[in-house]
Each structure stands twice: as C-alpha cells, then as structure tokens.
Amino acid sequence: MHRLTSDVDFFARSAVQVAADLIGADFTVSGVGGLIVETEAYLPDDAASHSFSGTTARNRAMFGPPAHAYIYLSYGLHWCLNFVCLPGSAVLIRAIEPKWGMDTMRARRGVREARLLCSGPGRVGQALAISRELDGLPLGEDPFRLTLSSTKPPVATGIRVGITKAVEQPWRFGLAGSSFVSRKF
DNA sequence: CTATCGATTGTCT
DNA sequence: GACAATCGATAGA
Numbered sequence: 001m002h003r004l005t006s007d008v009d010f011f012a013r014s015a016v017q018v019a020a021d022l023i024g025a026d027f028t029v030s031g032v033g034g035l036i037v038e039t040e041a042y043l044p045d046d047a048a049s050h051s052f053s054g055t056t057a058r059n060r061a062m063f064g065p066p067a068h069a070y071i072y073l074s075y076g077l078h079w080c081l082n083f084v085c086l087p088g089s090a091v092l093i094r095a096i097e098p099k100w101g102m103d104t105m106r107a108r109r110g111v112r113e114a115r116l117l118c119s120g121p122g123r124v125g126q127a128l129a130i131s132r133e134l135d136g137l138p139l140g141e142d143p144f145r146l147t148l149s150s151t152k153p154p155v156a157t158g159i160r161v162g163i164t165k166a167v168e169q170p171w172r173f174g175l176a177g178s179s180f181v182s183r184k185f
Numbered sequence: 186c187t188a189t190c191g192a193t194t195g196t197c198t
Numbered sequence: 199g200a201c202a203a204t205c206g207a208t209a210g211a
Binding site: 042048072074075076082092121123160162163 | 205
Binding site: 053056057058072073075076077 | 192193194195196197
C-alpha cells in the first residue's frame with residue numbers, strides 16, 4: 001500500500017476507488033485535523049458533479065492535476081474541500097474524526113462537543129479554516145499534510161447526500177461504526 | 186427523535 | 199433570476 005497519499009499515483013485513479021481508500025487517512029491543515037471518516041466521489045460523466053458540464057471558473061481545479069485541492073462555496077456560506085483525482089473527478093471530504101488542534105477547532109466552530117466539530121463538509125471547512133485561498137493548491141505541500149492508514153479499515157458504503165441528480169449512485173464511503181460521520185449509513 | 190425552514194452569495198442559464 | 203455536494207434553530211411527536 002502507499003505511504004504518502006499526496007503521491008500523484010494514488011490520486012490518478014477513479015475517484016470512487018480513491019474515496020474508499022481515503023477512509024482512515026490522517027489529514028491536517030496547518031496542523032489541525034484528524035482521521036478522514038467520510039467521503040464522496042464525483043465523476044466527469046456524473047450529473048451530480050460540478051464538472052458535468054465542462055470547465056468553468058469555479059471548477060477549474062477539478063480539471064487540473066491530481067492530488068490538488070478543489071474548494072468551493074456551498075449555499076453561499078460553507079466552504080467545502082475536495083481532493084482532485086483523474087481530470088474532472090474529485091473526492092468530497094465530508095467528515096473527520098478530530099485529533100489534532102481540537103481547541104482551535106472548538107474556537108473556530110463555536111461548539112465544544114467533539115462529534116460536532118467536523119461531522120459534515122461545511123463543518124470540516126470551518127474547523128480546518130478552508131477557504132478560497134487554498135483552492136488549487138497541491139496536497140503534498142504546506143499547509144496540507146496527508147498520511148494514509150497503514151491498515152485497511154472497515155468501510156461502509158451508501159448513496160450520496162444532499163444532491164438532486166444521480167442520487168442512486170453508491171459513492172459515499174465511511175468508516176464503519178464511526179460516530180463522527182455526518183449521518184448514519 | 187423527525188420535519189421544516191431561513192440564511193447567504195457565488196455561479197451559471 | 200434560479201439554484202446550490204449545508205447548517206443550525208425551532209417546533210412538534
């Protein structure tokens with residue numbers, strides 16, 4: 001198995017495969033973060049994907065090189081983080097089990113309970129201070145740090161959350177039994 | 186516990 | 199001008 005997930009080889013694959021393999025990885029932004037426990041895959045020919053209708057100013061990073069960040073503003077107020085895979089595909093980071101910099105997360109989020117810090121893509125964005133400035137940056141360099149799990153964790157699968165098109169695709173993945181996911185599987 | 190609704194603004198038609 | 203890969207508050211069972 002790979003050691004560093006920032007390797008282009010790891011991300012230059014199907015976003016579905018990458019999304020499953022990211023479960024259990026340790027991810028931080030400027031030292032704040034934890035274990036990735038929930039992801040979703042978005043593909044080029046996927047009606048629910050931002051890349052479905054080709055390149056635009058917003059989704060530019062999705063068509064750039066693999067192993068870079070794609071960041072967008074959701075509903076006018078939530079910054080969401082993706083990892084770019086093959087061109088036009090990406091993995092949305094939906095939930096993290098907080099591990100590093102939890103007091104910083106609490107201050108940013110305005111809540112104390114650990115399970116409310118990063119259980120949802122908007123919450124992850126706020127807890128890790130994700131913003132437009134990080135859009136398109138390489139995952140292998142500061143402020144990002146990503147380390148894959150050395151063991152293979154039990155992965156749960158389900159349909160994606162919060163979309164209105166291609167709703168039946170089973171491209172949501174989670175750490176089985178985790179209480180830090182955004183919703184039960 | 187579930188259901189509903191308002192917030193808020195970038196993006197695309 | 200419509201809509202969105204969400205969240206938090208609130209009301210009710």
